[in-house]
Amino acid sequence: MAPHKAPDSTRRSDRSRRAIHDAALALVGEVGYARTTIEGIAARAGVGKQTIYRWWPSKAAVLMDAFLETAARQAAEAAGAGGAETGGTYEIPDTGDLAADLKLVLRATVDELNDAATEAPMRALAAEGIVDPALGAQFVENLLEPQLQLYVTRLRAAQDAGQVRADIDPRVALELLIAPLTHRWLLRTLPLTHAYADAVVDHALGGLLPRAGA
Amino acid sequence: MAPHKAPDSTRRSDRSRRAIHDAALALVGEVGYARTTIEGIAARAGVGKQTIYRWWPSKAAVLMDAFLETAARQAAEAAGAGGAETGGTYEIPDTGDLAADLKLVLRATVDELNDAATEAPMRALAAEGIVDPALGAQFVENLLEPQLQLYVTRLRAAQDAGQVRADIDPRVALELLIAPLTHRWLLRTLPLTHAYADAVVDHALGGLLPRAGA
Amino acid sequence: MAPHKAPDSTRRSDRSRRAIHDAALALVGEVGYARTTIEGIAARAGVGKQTIYRWWPSKAAVLMDAFLETAARQAAEAAGAGGAETGGTYEIPDTGDLAADLKLVLRATVDELNDAATEAPMRALAAEGIVDPALGAQFVENLLEPQLQLYVTRLRAAQDAGQVRADIDPRVALELLIAPLTHRWLLRTLPLTHAYADAVVDHALGGLLPRAGA
Amino acid sequence: MAPHKAPDSTRRSDRSRRAIHDAALALVGEVGYARTTIEGIAARAGVGKQTIYRWWPSKAAVLMDAFLETAARQAAEAAGAGGAETGGTYEIPDTGDLAADLKLVLRATVDELNDAATEAPMRALAAEGIVDPALGAQFVENLLEPQLQLYVTRLRAAQDAGQVRADIDPRVALELLIAPLTHRWLLRTLPLTHAYADAVVDHALGGLLPRAGA
DNA sequence: ATATAACCGAGACGGTACGTCGGGTCTTGCA
DNA sequence: TGCAAGACCCGACGTACCGTCTCGGTTATAT
Numbered sequence: 006m007a008p009h010k011a012p013d014s015t016r017r018s019d020r021s022r023r024a025i026h027d028a029a030l031a032l033v034g035e036v037g038y039a040r041t042t043i044e045g046i047a048a049r050a051g052v053g054k055q056t057i058y059r060w061w062p063s064k065a066a067v068l069m070d071a072f073l074e075t076a077a078r079q080a081a082e083a084a085g086a087g088g089a090e091t092g093g094t095y096e097i098p099d100t101g102d103l104a105a106d107l108k109l110v111l112r113a114t115v116d117e118l119n120d121a122a123t124e125a126p127m128r129a130l131a132a133e134g135i136v137d138p139a140l141g142a143q144f145v146e147n148l149l150e151p152q153l154q155l156y157v158t159r160l161r162a163a164q165d166a167g168q169v170r171a172d173i174d175p176r177v178a179l180e181l182l183i184a185p186l187t188h189r190w191l192l193r194t195l196p197l198t199h200a201y202a203d204a205v206v207d208h209a210l211g212g213l214l215p216r217a218g219a
Numbered sequence: 220m221a222p223h224k225a226p227d228s229t230r231r232s233d234r235s236r237r238a239i240h241d242a243a244l245a246l247v248g249e250v251g252y253a254r255t256t257i258e259g260i261a262a263r264a265g266v267g268k269q270t271i272y273r274w275w276p277s278k279a280a281v282l283m284d285a286f287l288e289t290a291a292r293q294a295a296e297a298a299g300a301g302g303a304e305t306g307g308t309y310e311i312p313d314t315g316d317l318a319a320d321l322k323l324v325l326r327a328t329v330d331e332l333n334d335a336a337t338e339a340p341m342r343a344l345a346a347e348g349i350v351d352p353a354l355g356a357q358f359v360e361n362l363l364e365p366q367l368q369l370y371v372t373r374l375r376a377a378q379d380a381g382q383v384r385a386d387i388d389p390r391v392a393l394e395l396l397i398a399p400l401t402h403r404w405l406l407r408t409l410p411l412t413h414a415y416a417d418a419v420v421d422h423a424l425g426g427l428l429p430r431a432g433a
Numbered sequence: 434m435a436p437h438k439a440p441d442s443t444r445r446s447d448r449s450r451r452a453i454h455d456a457a458l459a460l461v462g463e464v465g466y467a468r469t470t471i472e473g474i475a476a477r478a479g480v481g482k483q484t485i486y487r488w489w490p491s492k493a494a495v496l497m498d499a500f501l502e503t504a505a506r507q508a509a510e511a512a513g514a515g516g517a518e519t520g521g522t523y524e525i526p527d528t529g530d531l532a533a534d535l536k537l538v539l540r541a542t543v544d545e546l547n548d549a550a551t552e553a554p555m556r557a558l559a560a561e562g563i564v565d566p567a568l569g570a571q572f573v574e575n576l577l578e579p580q581l582q583l584y585v586t587r588l589r590a591a592q593d594a595g596q597v598r599a600d601i602d603p604r605v606a607l608e609l610l611i612a613p614l615t616h617r618w619l620l621r622t623l624p625l626t627h628a629y630a631d632a633v634v635d636h637a638l639g640g641l642l643p644r645a646g647a
Numbered sequence: 648m649a650p651h652k653a654p655d656s657t658r659r660s661d662r663s664r665r666a667i668h669d670a671a672l673a674l675v676g677e678v679g680y681a682r683t684t685i686e687g688i689a690a691r692a693g694v695g696k697q698t699i700y701r702w703w704p705s706k707a708a709v710l711m712d713a714f715l716e717t718a719a720r721q722a723a724e725a726a727g728a729g730g731a732e733t734g735g736t737y738e739i740p741d742t743g744d745l746a747a748d749l750k751l752v753l754r755a756t757v758d759e760l761n762d763a764a765t766e767a768p769m770r771a772l773a774a775e776g777i778v779d780p781a782l783g784a785q786f787v788e789n790l791l792e793p794q795l796q797l798y799v800t801r802l803r804a805a806q807d808a809g810q811v812r813a814d815i816d817p818r819v820a821l822e823l824l825i826a827p828l829t830h831r832w833l834l835r836t837l838p839l840t841h842a843y844a845d846a847v848v849d850h851a852l853g854g855l856l857p858r859a860g861a
Numbered sequence: 862a863t864a865t866a867a868c869c870g871a872g873a874c875g876g877t878a879c880g881t882c883g884g885g886t887c888t889t890g891c892a
Numbered sequence: 893t894g895c896a897a898g899a900c901c902c903g904a905c906g907t908a909c910c911g912t913c914t915c916g917g918t919t920a921t922a923t
């Protein structure tokens with residue numbers, strides 16, 4: 006199990022790391038994931054191929070890293086800017102009106118998913134994660150799950166406030182809200198709009214069955 | 220457009236077509252989608268590479284075709300066998316108990332998705348469709364949408380019977396039911412079980428908000 | 434040793450045969466021998482590939498046939514025109530002046546070899562014959578040897594007339610005259626000119642050694 | 648011109664170069680030129696195809712290189728061995744008896760041409776050079792012309808010694824001697840023997856015309 | 862202050878697969 | 893049955909990238 010020469014990360018060139026991230030994201034955006042190659046990234050970044058292979062195990066890993074870095078930077082900026090993020094990464098607002106809060110957040114999510122700039126690499130990464138379990142786990146753990154936890158938090162708060170039934174499992178509830186958006190985005194079955202986000206919230210909150218009082 | 224010599228499909232070898240389908244499915248199952256090559260499919264099928272390139276534009280298209288063929292055959296058999304399918308392709312039962320009917324069908328879906336035999340090619344196809352819009356559209360149109368329509372039908376019947384509120388949009392409702400399963404399957408966030416299917420049905424039908432009468 | 438279905442040559446389409454010859458010669462002239470393909474010949478001749486494979490064993494054979502046909506036609510025309518040919522195929526003149534007669538014929542040969550129109554296919558055929566003994570034998574027997582025999586005849590006549598030494602072997606003598614031209618043409622060592630033809634005749638007739646009487 | 652990335656020849660692998668030469672010569676000898684493929688050479692040499700394409704433009708060029716290398720090595724060995732070569736590459740002997748010297752050398756040439764081991768690749772190269780002017784020029788310049796110059800030297804010496812007429816053009820004379828051998832070898836008209844070499848020398852030296860003193 | 866060890870750019874290397882071309886065989890439908 | 897058409901299996905083409913491997917060259921500690 007010789008680790009086969011672990012490179013010394015203290016001597017790693019930050020300049021190269023950044024250039025590789027940038028080149029990878031740019032190329033995926035321009036020509037798509039499939040036609041993005043390690044050689045192409047290296048050439049574009051002005052970097053030797055070995056420098057990529059030394060630090061990443063695969064093309065997908067490079068891209069993932071680039072994403073995580075971007076996400077981290079954005080989070081840092083958000084935190085720096087102080088305020089609670091909307092569609093971003095920070096926290097779901099709690100105005101007391103659960104429906105309104107969820108619609109706000111899910112509309113922001115819709116906008117984020119519909120953003121042309123990030124769509125290609127995002128899809129590529131998701132697709133790769135679907136096929137490659139290890140990468141998928143990383144994707145979920147680092148990018149998706151933190152977001153989902155925000156919903157858990159918000160829903161628990163709503164339960165505590167009596168706005169959501171106590172026998173609801175927040176994890177299931179959150180998937181009822183999030184999954185339909187993901188579904189439309191990934192599979193492109195129907196357009197992903199604000200109206201749809203609203204409808205999802207309304208249907209999920211209200212349920213399908215006739216209400217006793219109605 | 221691109222005339223580029225359309226081959227004469229009346230002279231196409233059915234033997235080869237079938238062999239290619241079989242080889243493609245077998246290889247994807249055995250070594251995974253990424254390591255399945257056109258060359259490998261051709262060799263396994265005992266066929267010239269050109270025969271694949273003559274009739275399909277890509278590896279994904281071959282696989283899609285193989286799936287459609289399989290699905291069509293199963294549908295034909297199901298129709299021949301007469302009965303209403305459960306997890307299959309035919310029809311959602313209507314016993315009058317919507318929750319029970321949905322749980323039955325969704326549990327079957329869970330089993331289908333968890334089937335080790337079809338998982339690899341199914342994931343591969345889905346992933347490819349996520350990145351390639353044309354393929355994705357074909358995937359949705361031919362494999363997914365027909366299934367979804369069954370839910371629309373069943374939900375409308377439930378509405379007519381007063382078991383579902385009239386202001387519910389069946390399309391949205393169905394996505395509330397299906398999307399969470401798809402979500403767990405594609406992203407592998409948490410295990411996809413019968414219990415989860417049941418929970419989804421219960422949460423979706425009942426809604427998150429406290430019921431007036433409760 | 435079943436001849437594997439000998440085709441019935443009485444039912445052969447003369448139209449196709451000619452079209453194939455023409456297409457073959459045209460293509461070799463236009464794109465060169467190497468880039469001339471059986472498929473290309475068939476397409477150009479408006480003929481099925483099988484029609485070529487039915488009657489010829491190889492691309493070279495088609496070309497050879499085309500040449501023989503052309504040569505035969507020219508010979509027929511020459512014979513019809515009555516006169517003795519010069520550089521052609523018929524007969525070497527005998528004016529009593531051997532040197533002059535040979536120069537006349539060899540100059541005509543030079544012109545023939547330098548003819549741009551026939552050069553490409555001629556070279557191709559020669560080259561193919563150099564590598565493929567069977568084809569080479571055909572080439573020699575049908576195209577070259579008949580020409581060489583004319584020299585034998587003329588040289589014997591010269592011997593009979595006392596213009597050439599009796600101990601000369603006409604076969605060797607003829608090769609002394611012809612081979613240098615062929616050599617320059619095939620290997621492109623130096624330009625192939627009338628002056629060279631004359632020089633070859635002079636050197637061969639006079640020999641290299643000092644003449645006793647000189 | 649064609650920038651197209653010139654490879655850095657200082658980093659070229661000598662091991663590969665040699666292996667490719669050897670494989671090429673071996674294959675041409677074993678299966679003939681036409682059935683020798685780049686792919687086959689690469690496989691036999693244990694080399695990637697790209698390594699061949701990186702350094703040579705064509706199969707013929709590989710073979711030519713292999714020949715030149717072999718010839719150069721033999722020349723070096725001959726030079727090292729010190730002595731004057733016979734059929735080889737070094738020098739035509741001058742014993743004062745021109746006829747005998749020429750017969751010696753031409754007989755050696757006959758043996759060389761009849762050598763079964765080198766015949767196939769030699770013919771292939773010659774044939775390729777006949778069709779491809781660039782390759783032919785290389786063939787002539789590097790392999791043929793150096794040999795021919797030896798004859799020029801020897802014939803001039805003979806002229807100086809009064810053994811050959813002063814009005815003889817050594818270049819034409821040499822072709823009178825060499826071309827007939829080449830002719831028989833390339834076109835396989837008649838067997839190429841020592842006796843023929845002798846006859847060519849005798850006919851060329853003595854000439855065809857009756858000698859004054861005879 | 863200088864060795865000496867790493868990362869780094871560059872790119873040649875042995876490979877695998879690509880998508881295309883053409884070879885030679887076989888089948889179909891027309892004359 | 894000959895023929896035009898062209899699908900078929902196959903082998904090779906020349907190219908693109910893979911991941912590994914040298915090669916100098918530049919840093920950047922550790923003597």
